[in-house]
Amino acid sequence: xxxxxxxxxxxxxxxxxxxxxxxxxxxxxxxxxxxxxxxxxxxxxxxxxxxxxxxxxxxxxxxxxxxxxxxxxxxxxxxxxxxxxxxxxxxxxxxxxxxxxxxxxxxxxxxxxxxxxxxxxxxxxxxxxxxxxxxxxxxxxxxxxxxxxxxxxxxxxxxxxxxxxxxxxxxxxxxxxxxxxxxxxxxxxxxxxxxxxxxxxxxxxxxxxxxxxxxxxxxxxxxxxxxxxxxxxxxxxxxxxxxxxxxxxxxxxxxxxxxxxxxxxxxxxxxxxxxxxxxxxxxxxxxxxxxxxxxxxxxxxxxxxxxxxxxxxxxxxxxxxxxxxxxxxxxxxxxxxxxxxxxxxxxxxxxxxxxxxxxxxxxxxxxxxxxxxxxxxxxxxxxxxxxxxxxxxxxxxxxxxxxxxxxxxxxxxxxxxxxxxxxxxxxxxxxxxxxxxxxxxxxxxxxxxxxxxxxxxxxxxxxxxxxxxxxxxxxxxxxxxxxxxxxxxxxxxxxxxxxxxxxxxxxxxxxxxxxxxxxxx
Amino acid sequence: xxxxxxxxxxxxxxxxxxxxxxxxxxxxxxxxxxxxxxxxxxxxxxxxxxxxxxxxxxxxxxxxxxxxxxxxxxxxxxxxxxxxxxxxxxxxxxxxxxxxxxxxxxxxxxxxxxxxxxxxxxxxxxxxxxxxxxxxxxxxxxxxxxxxxxxxxxxxxxxxxxxxxxxxxxxxxxxxxxxxxxxxxxxxxxxxxxxxxxxxxxxxxxxxxxxxxxxxxxxxxxxxxxxxxxxxxxxxxxxxxxxxxxxxxxxxxxxxxxxxxxxxxxxxxxxxxxxxxxxxxxxxxxxxxxxxxxxxxxxxxxxxxxxxxxxxxxxxxxxxxxxxxxxxxxxxxxxxxxxxxxxxxxxxxxxxxxxxxxxxxxxxxxxxxxxxxxxxxxxxxxxxxxxxxxxxxxxxxxxxxxxxxxxxxxxxxxxxxxxxxxxxxxxxxxxxxxxxx
Numbered sequence: 042x043x044x045x046x047x048x049x050x051x052x053x054x055x056x057x058x059x060x061x062x063x064x065x066x067x068x069x070x071x072x073x074x075x076x077x078x079x080x081x082x083x084x085x086x087x088x089x090x091x092x093x094x095x096x097x098x099x100x101x102x103x104x105x106x107x108x109x110x111x112x113x114x115x116x117x118x119x120x121x122x123x124x125x126x127x128x129x130x131x132x133x134x135x136x137x138x139x140x141x142x143x144x145x146x147x148x149x150x151x152x153x154x155x156x157x158x159x160x161x162x163x164x165x166x167x168x169x170x171x172x173x174x175x176x177x178x179x180x181x182x183x184x185x186x187x188x189x190x191x192x193x194x195x196x197x198x199x200x201x202x203x204x205x206x207x208x209x210x211x212x213x214x215x216x217x218x219x220x221x222x223x224x225x226x227x228x229x230x231x232x233x234x235x236x237x238x239x240x241x242x243x244x245x246x247x248x249x250x251x252x253x254x255x256x257x258x259x260x261x262x263x264x265x266x267x268x269x270x271x272x273x274x275x276x277x278x279x280x281x282x283x284x285x286x287x288x289x290x291x292x293x294x295x296x297x298x299x300x301x302x303x304x305x306x307x308x309x310x311x312x313x314x315x316x317x318x319x320x321x322x323x324x325x326x327x328x329x330x331x332x333x334x335x336x337x338x339x340x341x342x343x344x345x346x347x348x349x350x351x352x353x354x355x356x357x358x359x360x361x362x363x364x365x366x367x368x369x370x371x372x373x374x375x376x377x378x379x380x381x382x383x384x385x386x387x388x389x390x391x392x393x394x395x396x397x398x399x400x401x402x403x404x405x406x407x408x409x410x411x412x413x414x415x416x417x418x419x420x421x422x423x424x425x426x427x428x429x430x431x432x433x434x435x436x437x438x439x440x441x442x443x444x445x446x447x448x449x450x451x452x453x454x455x456x457x458x459x460x461x462x463x464x465x466x467x468x469x470x471x472x473x474x475x476x477x478x479x480x481x482x483x484x485x486x487x488x489x490x491x492x493x494x495x496x497x498x499x500x501x502x503x504x505x506x507x508x509x510x511x512x513x514x515x516x517x518x519x520x521x522x523x524x525x526x527x528x529x530x531x532x533x534x535x536x537x538x539x540x541x542x543x544x545x546x547x548x549x550x551x552x553x554x555x556x557x558x559x560x561x562x
Numbered sequence: 563x564x565x566x567x568x569x570x571x572x573x574x575x576x577x578x579x580x581x582x583x584x585x586x587x588x589x590x591x592x593x594x595x596x597x598x599x600x601x602x603x604x605x606x607x608x609x610x611x612x613x614x615x616x617x618x619x620x621x622x623x624x625x626x627x628x629x630x631x632x633x634x635x636x637x638x639x640x641x642x643x644x645x646x647x648x649x650x651x652x653x654x655x656x657x658x659x660x661x662x663x664x665x666x667x668x669x670x671x672x673x674x675x676x677x678x679x680x681x682x683x684x685x686x687x688x689x690x691x692x693x694x695x696x697x698x699x700x701x702x703x704x705x706x707x708x709x710x711x712x713x714x715x716x717x718x719x720x721x722x723x724x725x726x727x728x729x730x731x732x733x734x735x736x737x738x739x740x741x742x743x744x745x746x747x748x749x750x751x752x753x754x755x756x757x758x759x760x761x762x763x764x765x766x767x768x769x770x771x772x773x774x775x776x777x778x779x780x781x782x783x784x785x786x787x788x789x790x791x792x793x794x795x796x797x798x799x800x801x802x803x804x805x806x807x808x809x810x811x812x813x814x815x816x817x818x819x820x821x822x823x824x825x826x827x828x829x830x831x832x833x834x835x836x837x838x839x840x841x842x843x844x845x846x847x848x849x850x851x852x853x854x855x856x857x858x859x860x861x862x863x864x865x866x867x868x869x870x871x872x873x874x875x876x877x878x879x880x881x882x883x884x885x886x887x888x889x890x891x892x893x894x895x896x897x898x899x900x901x902x903x904x905x906x907x908x909x910x911x912x913x914x915x916x917x918x919x920x921x922x923x924x925x926x927x928x929x930x931x932x933x934x935x936x937x938x939x940x941x942x943x944x945x946x947x948x949x950x951x952x953x954x955x956x957x958x959x960x961x962x963x964x965x966x967x968x969x970x971x972x973x974x975x976x977x978x979x980x981x982x983x984x985x986x987x988x989x990x991x992x993x994x995x996x997x998x999x
Contacts, residue, residue, distance in 0.1 A: 086760075087918075088760045088961060089918040089919055089920075089961070090919075090920055091919050091920050091921055091959055091960060092920070094959060101958075102958045102959070103958070103959060105760075108760050127955065127959055130921065130951075130952075130954075130955030130959075131920050131921060131955070133955075134920050134921055134923075134924035134925055134928070134952075134955065135920055135924065137924055137928055138924065167944075167948050167951075168928065169932075169935070169942075169945075170928075170931040170932065170935060171931075173927075192920070193917060193918075193920075193923065211755075212755065212917060214917070215738070215913070215914065215915060215916055215917050216912050216913055216914070216915040216917055216923060216926060216927055217912070217915075217917070217923050217924055217926075217927040218917075219917030219923060
């Protein structure tokens with residue numbers, strides 16, 4: 042059905058969508074949200090919650106808009122008295138066995154049951170009888186099930202069956218005794234199982250990790266990219282009082298649809314580390330002494346004067362920092378290399394090309410594109426007397442004789458490891474991935490922005506600013522006011538990134554030239 | 563009716579002719595009584611010819627919906643290159659209905675013959691007979707009959723020596739009412755939870771295992787051999803002259819407060835008053851009828867006046883505010899607490915709701931809780947308004963009609979017998995009328 046367009050009217054607005062589109066999705070294109078629970082764009086249609094009922098002119102009954110395809114000339118009323126009355130009825134029924142415990146529920150504030158009830162539900166329920174009760178269950182993994190709050194939308198069941206391909210959950214029992222059950226001997230231990238928590242529209246499936254931690258209305262939300270592996274899942278960083286409290290997936294059809302893996306989701310505590318290096322340090326004899334930024338940059342520049350820089354870069358650094366590091370390598374005639382920590386691949390079978398990747402770093406592809414060499418022993422190429430710049434990396438695992446060749450060591454990082462106290466000549470503190478703005482290039486060549494979610498500690502500065510200052514001190518032209526200025530310079534000098542800008546990347550990112558050519562070929 | 567009573571003079575025994583006749587159960591006995599002549603004849607016809615005869619007969623689905631069988635069969639596109647399936651719905655789970663049970667107990671070969679003809683007519687090589695799990699005896703009888711039919715070469719890859727393949731399997735249900743709903747039945751056959759599916763796609767497009775499927779009731783299929791043997795015109799002679807839309811005979815299962823409960827077979831259009839008082843013997847001594855449910859618990863309750871004015875066919879019952887349904891006649895007399903009966907019906911639906919749709923899952927149970935509270939003497943006037951509102955929310959808004967079915971006795975009860983509810987709320991007991999005689 043190649044692109045046959047169907048024209049219809051929804052709430053008086055003319056809508057034109059491809060044949061086969063549901064009324065619910067068609068309404069979205071006109072900016073109309075039809076209330077719904079069981080429908081989720083990343084899951085097969087179930088049509089069971091009956092919340093998305095709308096009135097279609099000339100149809101005998103109200104239509105479930107998630108399961109009804111658009112038809113030419115259809116006239117749809119979302120907020121007609123008949124449709125509103127039906128949804129009001131559904132809402133009342135969803136609440137009769139619900140404990141109404143919003144004040145102690147983690148979902149409160151981001152609960153679709155709460156939202157729609159306030160929006161179009163009854164002011165008071167009419168149930169005079171007792172409520173059905175079931176105890177809370179541990180579903181394994183990070184998930185707990187508060188049975189009484191469940192509305193049986195079956196999103197979790199369908200996610201495990203049709204997306205994770207790991208049948209763990211089911212609907213057990215019938216009638217209003219029904220609840221989500223686990224198959225005998227199974228637990229939600231699939232590496233992507235935590236997504237059922239986000240999919241649950243109510244407070245039934247909760248994360249043990251974030252249980253009772255914050256209220257939904259207390260957090261700030263920032264668009265970011267998961268730094269856990271080279272997949273580059275889009276995510277939202279939730280912070281309260283400058284602390285990251287939760288990571289959640291952010292939809293991007295081209296990368297992760299609506300999902301992120303449990304490892305990425307739960308790996309955020311390091312972002313809140315308190316043992317940070319937060320002032321520039323310069324060696325004075327046996328000890329490192331605090332210094333003004335100008336003094337520290339000058340000290341680093343003087344170390345590099347007439348020397349080759351050997352850069353040990355982290356593949357977790359943004360493109361902006363890697364670009365400036367590669368310029369530093371070029372300026373001094375040195376070399377840049379990086380290594381990538383390896384993990385086990387964990388695919389999400391229901392989504393094409395989505396997996397937690399073996400490369401446990403977000404920007405290995407970017408590092409390569411910007412001239413860094415991927416190597417198992419990234420110091421092997423260092424020549425005696427070179428200045429070793431350790432950029433957000435560790436020396437652990439490096440050969441001691443290789444390290445010993447360094448004439449001096451400049452540490453650019455977020456923490457001060459023990460070895461650096463003795464070995465570093467200059468330490469330049471930088472902010473971490475949630476404290477600065479930048480871009481990563483994922484394994485498929487998609488360049489994606491992440492925003493600053495919290496402020497950095499003390500005098501720490503964004504990586505791109507520190508490196509730009511260092512380049513300027515070496516006589517390079519590198520005056521940038523913002524991260525996007527650095528990215529513009531990067532895009533202007535690297536054909537793979539030609540034409541890109543922060544505005545153009547937007548929330549979904551864009552493919553580098555070679556990847557885009559491959560995608561269309 | 564036949565078994566357990568002798569047929570009444572005014573019955574027309576087509577399907578029930580051999581009820582109670584132990585010899586008719588076996589293949590040999592069935593053949594002596596003219597069995598499998600229709601299948602032989604049908605296999606010599608083209609599928610289109612069979613469909614035409616069934617269309618001409620005016621046979622309509624006996625499971626409750628009353629869809630014309632020939633038209634349903636004609637939806638199956640014989641040249642689509644896909645495997646077709648016939649499902650025989652022998653789940654018979656509608657409370658008050660026990661006609662299919664007797665067909666399977668006494669004339670299992672009639673069902674098998676009908677299934678075989680139906681399968682051939684829709685281009686299916688496979689037929690599943692889905693029998694409710696509680697029907698232990700009918701399952702035994704049908705399985706024994708199937709074994710006989712296979713052994714005699716009636717079924718299999720060379721059915722009756724024609725080279726055609728007709729395989730029939732018994733699939734035993736596990737006791738869920740909802741598995742009598744055709745799409746839930748298909749899910750159950752596939753080994754899934756018996757949840758009704760969203761339509762479209764309709765079974766004729768994507769049914770069991772995603773392939774074109776026809777689902778027919780036991781009684782419907784059992785009537786087919788008679789139509790093949792005697793012709794569509796013959797079948798049309800049963801029924802009232804002024805209503806050509808309801809033809810043939812129909813089994814009615816009668817239970818409740820009557821003199822002679824049991825199965826009765828009458829031509830469609832038979833006067834319900836005569837049926838109740840003459841065939842069934844009228845009310846128990848000293849009692850009067852209070853309410854009649856003529857087509858299984860899912861159809862609206864009739865007052866005695868409505869029942870006595872009804873003609874027993876699809877249109878006749880609709881004219882008197884109810885439906886023919888499955889033909890399960892439930893008779894309630896004046897010694898009964900009608901609200902308690904309705905509460906019991908609601909409890910049944912609450913127990914059997916598959917739990918998919920919100921209105922059904924929650925509404926059936928909520929309705930039950932209110933009704934049982936009213937019966938217990940703790941009802942309020944507002945409860946009646948709430949019941950109506952819940953019933954309204956449960957009607958026409960869900961995937962299948964279980965929810966609607968639960969609302970039906972409540973709505974019709976409140977419309978026609980509101981006084982009974984109000985009396986309970988005022989804590990009066992007018993229901994226990996002392997016997998007259």
